[in-house]
Every structure is written in structure tokens, then in C-alpha cells.
Amino acid sequence: MRQATGLIGIDTHGRSLVEVTRAVAQWVAAQGMDEGLLTLFCRHTSASLLIQENAAPEVRGDIERWIERLAPEDPAAYAHDDEGPDDMPAHLRAILTGIHLSIPLIDGRLALGTWQGIYLFEHRRRPHARSIALHLLGE
Amino acid sequence: MRQATGLIGIDTHGRSLVEVTRAVAQWVAAQGMDEGLLTLFCRHTSASLLIQENAAPEVRGDIERWIERLAPEDPAAYAHDDEGPDDMPAHLRAILTGIHLSIPLIDGRLALGTWQGIYLFEHRRRPHARSIALHLLGE
Amino acid sequence: MRQATGLIGIDTHGRSLVEVTRAVAQWVAAQGMDEGLLTLFCRHTSASLLIQENAAPEVRGDIERWIERLAPEDPAAYAHDDEGPDDMPAHLRAILTGIHLSIPLIDGRLALGTWQGIYLFEHRRRPHARSIALHLLGE
Numbered sequence: 001m002r003q004a005t006g007l008i009g010i011d012t013h014g015r016s017l018v019e020v021t022r023a024v025a026q027w028v029a030a031q032g033m034d035e036g037l038l039t040l041f042c043r044h045t046s047a048s049l050l051i052q053e054n055a056a057p058e059v060r061g062d063i064e065r066w067i068e069r070l071a072p073e074d075p076a077a078y079a080h081d082d083e084g085p086d087d088m089p090a091h092l093r094a095i096l097t098g099i100h101l102s103i104p105l106i107d108g109r110l111a112l113g114t115w116q117g118i119y120l121f122e123h124r125r126r127p128h129a130r131s132i133a134l135h136l137l138g139e
Numbered sequence: 140m141r142q143a144t145g146l147i148g149i150d151t152h153g154r155s156l157v158e159v160t161r162a163v164a165q166w167v168a169a170q171g172m173d174e175g176l177l178t179l180f181c182r183h184t185s186a187s188l189l190i191q192e193n194a195a196p197e198v199r200g201d202i203e204r205w206i207e208r209l210a211p212e213d214p215a216a217y218a219h220d221d222e223g224p225d226d227m228p229a230h231l232r233a234i235l236t237g238i239h240l241s242i243p244l245i246d247g248r249l250a251l252g253t254w255q256g257i258y259l260f261e262h263r264r265r266p267h268a269r270s271i272a273l274h275l276l277g278e
Numbered sequence: 279m280r281q282a283t284g285l286i287g288i289d290t291h292g293r294s295l296v297e298v299t300r301a302v303a304q305w306v307a308a309q310g311m312d313e314g315l316l317t318l319f320c321r322h323t324s325a326s327l328l329i330q331e332n333a334a335p336e337v338r339g340d341i342e343r344w345i346e347r348l349a350p351e352d353p354a355a356y357a358h359d360d361e362g363p364d365d366m367p368a369h370l371r372a373i374l375t376g377i378h379l380s381i382p383l384i385d386g387r388l389a390l391g392t393w394q395g396i397y398l399f400e401h402r403r404r405p406h407a408r409s410i411a412l413h414l415l416g417e
Contacts, residue, residue, distance in 0.1 A: 035144055036274075043394065051238060062216075062230075066210070077344070080334050091330060091331055091340075098376060099329060103180055103272075104272045104274040111182060133382045133384065133389035135314070174281065189373065191372075198369060200357055204355075209348065235373070241319065243412065245283045254323055
């Protein structure tokens, strides 16, 4: 058994779900392992990592509207606004959705279901350069 | 050190929390390891994995009512309804609760607390055949 | 490659976010590894583990007020109250925030971002002795 670590950079275009399945699968394939465990870790407190439906595009719009209801931009609600009104909601959205993923690698493929894609969820209004740390254990 | 991977199939009976602690512990025991790390990954976007109180049955009813408030079935709220009014809420419930778990194995036992059980949370109204991918690293 | 497991005990002072970054980093450093994967697992159903902003103290107050809105203490809302009105909300808060974390170790350091701290989130009103299980794989 052996391990590999790495970083993937993702440039976002403001608040939205960015699919990263292909970039992640390419990094995994380059390590040449057949069986193991992949871990992804988002190194930010205002972006997150999510596995969701990759088929119907309406799903992503529905997720965005729903999370805006649960963690609204509402200047009256928060004490923390160092970086503007989308700062604190971005932290709360990251709490709701999570910032790390662990996915088994079986028979040379990530064990994702048929309809599962990996997404980086940008929670700030403006574009950001995001960094995901990766760890792969396997053989 | 070595690793093992596998799949567990769970037949659900529609929306509910299904305890899988025993099935998971049996799979772990069959690998014959004393110390390590177990990872569980739910291969679906409308079911999830959760660790919760395994003693009081009222807890499961309270969780169900609470999550229905946070991610309601409300046809007016969602654009995505390819598989019916419980389709999009199922995705949102999966986001809230998470789809993967990592649990250390110490002294031959999963490091679960006294009151912790592992549950598959079925979010669709109808029964489904669900698949959990497992990875165990250890010795 | 090798692995290490352990337990860290944290005494909380009732409902609040307790930073544990230093205690965790010290445990990791004591294992003498440069590259690997750290997993933290909270052995309770009414406390959780969270990575959040470690700079602005207002963030922690905003998180507390926000989560009280999403999982309120409301005796009329829950059937389960074996340990008082903060019992069931504590379970729900733990579901929202998660109870396990996986963080790559790269070049001798946890791959946390600049503003990321690790927190134990105590959800009960009274002080509790909490236990976090740790697993480190690496070399």
C-alpha cells in the first residue's frame, strides 16, 4: 500500500456549484491505484464540497434557492460582516454542506453512484481561487 | 497494514431511518482487523448516512418531522420534480445529513459512543434498494 | 506506512464552540509523520466537530444564533425530552454540523487553510466531558 497527496486549484465565478468530478478523477487515475480511499478537503470557510445529482441542471438552481432560505443574506441577522453581507452566510452555507468528502476506490473507479457528481460550492458573490487538498491511499 | 473494500445492500421501506450498525459491524469483524479506519459511502443522492441516538425511538420521529420542516415537500418551491414531489426534497435532505462516515477502529471495535448507532436515511417515499460502499484500512 | 489511534478528552462549559486545533495538532505532531490523513470522530450525539473561521470571534456568536433558529429549543416540537428541552435540539444540531472530519497531512502540517480552526461544538446547556477518537495514517 502507498499514499499520494496533492492540491487542485479551482477558479470560481461567484456563487454557484462547480462540477469537479473530472478533475478529481484525472488526479486519481494519475496515481495508478486500483483499490483505496480518496479524501477531498476544501481549505476555505466560505466554500464547500458536495456530492449531488449530476444529470438535471434544475437541481443546482433548486439547491441555491433552498440554501439562500436557510442561510439568508440578512445584514440585521449577523454581527460578522468583515467582508460584506455575503461573508457570514457563506460560513453558514459551508457548515450546512460540509467541506470534506471520502470516497472508496474500487476496481479502479471511484465508487460514485450513477447520478453522483462531485461539486465545489462557491458561497461568495465574487470569483475566488479555491484550493482542494487531496489524499489517496491504496494499491 | 492492509485494506478491504466491499458493498452492502439495504432494502428500504420508504422514508425512514434504517439502523445498519449490526450489518456494518459484521462486515468489519469479518476483515479480522484490530486497529484502523472504516469509511462508509452512500452511493445515492436521495438517501444518506447518519450517526444518531440508538436508544430512544422517539428521536427518529423527531428527526423526521424536523427535516420535513427544513426541506419540505412543496411543489411550488422546486423546479426539479422528474421523479415526483419527493425528488428534490430528498436531495436537500441528503445534503443536510451527509452521505459518508469515517469511524476509527480501536482495540477491535468501532469507536462509536455508547448511544451511537449507524443509520441509512431513506428520503424517498417509496422503497428503494440502496448500496453502501465500504473501505477498511488497518491491521 | 503506519497508523496511530488515540482519544482526546475535552471538558466543555455548556453550549459553545471550543477550539481544539492546538490539542489536535500536538497529538498529530507526537506521531512523527510528514504525510498522511487525520480523521477525527466525536463519540457523542449531542456534540459535533466543525471547521470554521478562527479569526473573528463574532463568527461563533452568529453560528450559535443561527443554529438556534434552525433547531430551536421548543418543547412543543419534539416527543423526545428524556434529558430536558435541550436534548432533542442537541441531536439536530449535531446532524446539521457533522461529527467527523478528515484532514490531509502534507509536508508535516495539517492542510488547513489560513483561517480554518477545528472546533468541538457542545450542544447541551450543561458542561460535559467529551471524547474525540483520532486516527492517523501516514509515514
